[in-house]
Amino acid sequence: MRYLTAGESHGPQLTAILEGVPAGMPLSAQDINNELARRQKGYGRGRRMQIEKDQVNIAGGVRHGMTLGSPLALLVENKDWTHWTKVMGIEPISPDEQEEVKRKITRPRPGHADLNGGIKYGHRDLRNVLERSSARETTVRVAAGAVAKKLLNELGIKVAGHVMEIGGIIANDVSYSSIEELIEKTESSPVRCLDDEAAEKMMAAIDSAKKAGDSIGGVVEVIVEGMPAGIGSYVHYDRKLDAKIAMAVMSINAFKGVEFGLGFEMARKPGSEVHDEIAWSEEQGYYRKTNRLGGFEGGMTTGMPIVVKGVMKPIPTLYKPLKSVDIESKEEFTASIERSDSCAVPAASVVAESVVAWELANAITEQFNSDQFQRLKHDIAEYRKQSKDY
Known part of the structure; x- marks a missing residue:
């Protein structure tokens, strides 16, 4: 499976083309809209979320609620486009219309892609960079x-x-009895946190940052249960599934670190407190007595829950802007303010789920016969049985 996306933050729409999804898999627009709605929620979001009510238009690859095996085309309209038709229009504009278009942006914002993107692609109007590099x-x-x-x-x-x-x-009480309970509790939390006491303090910290014209970041964790053992491979660097997941998480806007299981804490512990002892039972087959490695050994799944964390830096658009340099005049200035969130960590948690899910689905469809979804289900069931009986 693979996908490409296209579109700018204030353009008419965002588009994704998905290839390799098996034929015969149930899929509806509501399946996607539920996730889009989750991304838009969260304490600390900015005014953009009051404008956009993201809904998908499935424009190809699905018929009567079933995937066809052909590429899927997913379109999400930008409602804010109505206010940006002149600024972000597709067709060339005449000299008379130049005055109607907002001035070009020559002042790069610290922490954004503005300056580096302008240097790379030769843009003198940095809106050509920031529109695509946006977390939109x-x-x-x-x-x-x-x-x-x-x-x-x-x-x-x-x-x-x-x-x-x-x-x-930091959330201290992050215990849960089942992944269903985890989902239920976090869906009812404005900051998607399992620890109610910490959640209240998090919201207060977001309020404080907003009042100060600042922003704050955080750490999110993705849990995956039910992955069979042996997905991925140890034979080459680019086939290690944990490496692919790490790349995917790092590709999320503003993410600057990834860890699995105990992560960086492993550097401060002896091996006896890091590695997971192997056990076997007739009911479970092979399993680990602990899950300190987060569900991976040798670039492959162990069958234990996958546990991956990602750290998101504070959003760099601040209402008490930092200093920068104008690319035309080379003079120092105070960076311009674009509409922004004071904290997007709860929403980033949803994005992290999505990119991890994609890498897992891709690994499964790569490893098993995946032209037909029913065949894939059968093969996975057989593989699970073989793994248990190994």
Whole structure:
């Protein structure tokens, strides 16, 4: 499976083309819209979320609620486009219309792609960079992830995410009895946190940052249950599934770190407190007594829950802007303010679920016969049985 996205933050729409989704898999627009709605929620979101009510238009690849095996075309309209038709129009504009278009942006914002993108592509108007580098693009990545989550769910694999930390406030009580309980509790939390006491402090920290014209980041965790053992491969660097997931998480806007299981804590522990002892039972087959490695050994799944964390830096668009340099005059200035969130960590948790789900679905369809969904389900069931009896 693979996908491409296209579209700008204030363009007419965002588009994703998905290839390799098996034929005969149940899929509806509602499956995707549910995930899009989850991405738009969360304490600390900005005014853009009051404008956009993201809904997908499936323009290809599905007929009568079933995938066809041909590429899927997913379109999400930008409602804000109505206010940007002159600024972001497709056709050339006349000299008379130049005055109607907002001035070109020559002042790069610290922490954004503005300056580096301008240097790379030779743009003198940095709006040509910031429109595509915007986190708005994650809308259709969540749409693609929704398709992947549907495939995984049909195979008995469940994906969930939650917020571990915001602005230095760490969730301590993150226990849950089942992944269903995790989902239920986090869906009812404004910051997608399992720890109610920490959640209140997180919201207060977001309010404080907003009042100060600042922004805060945090840490999210994705949990996956039901993945068979042995998905991925140890034979080459680019076939290691944990490496692919790490790349996917790092590709999310503003993410700057990834870890599995105990992660960086492993550097401070002896091997006896890091590695997971192997056990076997007739009911379960092989399993690990602990899950400190987060469901991976040698680039392959162990059959234990996958546990991956990602750290999101504070959003760089601030209402108390930092200093920068104008690319035309080379003079120092105070960076311009674009409409922004004070904290997008809860929404980023949903995006993280989506990109992890995609990599898992891709690995499964790569490893098993995946032209027909029913055949895929049969092969996965047989593989699970063989793994248990090994």
